[in-house]
Amino acid sequence: MYYVYELPxxxxxxxxxxxxxxxxxxxxxxxxxxxxxxxxxxxALVYGTAELDRHDVLAKRATIFRRYMDDEAADGFARSLADSWEPVIIRVRPDRIVSWDYRKGFPGFPVDA
Structure with missing residues (x-):
């Protein structure tokens, strides 16, 4: 699932x-x-409230895709998806976040040094 964090x-x-x-x-x-x-x-596990955002969706989707690919590819991918399906943004407002990071090891879960 591609996403971008846009405070909050x-x-x-x-x-x-x-x-x-x-x-x-x-x-x-x-x-x-x-x-x-x-x-x-x-x-991270995010608990919150979401809404469907239909304002300036193509630009927002391209912004999301830019986290994962270069600008030209992101713009093209957003346009190609919009040509096939009606896009929408799910805007999640977190109420609670539970995160984990096992890179430093955890009993019973060894990490290579």
Missing amino acids: DILIGTQTTSRKARNVARDPRVTALFDVVGDAPVG
Whole structure:
């Protein structure tokens, strides 16, 4: 799930027909998991309230994609998705965040030095 942190919200791009968007439209209470799987997992579990943001969606999706690819690719990817599906931004306002970082080791979970 691609996202960007725009204080105080987390922006997630999707399509209006996605399960995520339909769930937010039905019930704005959300839980989202953001993690990096590797030798030592790092992540956060976010509890909060979400809303569907339909304002300037193409630019916001391109901003999200720029975290993961260069500017030209991000702009093109945002446009190509919008050509096929109606885009929407899920704006999550965190109420509580639980995070973990096992890079320093954890009993029973060895990390290579």
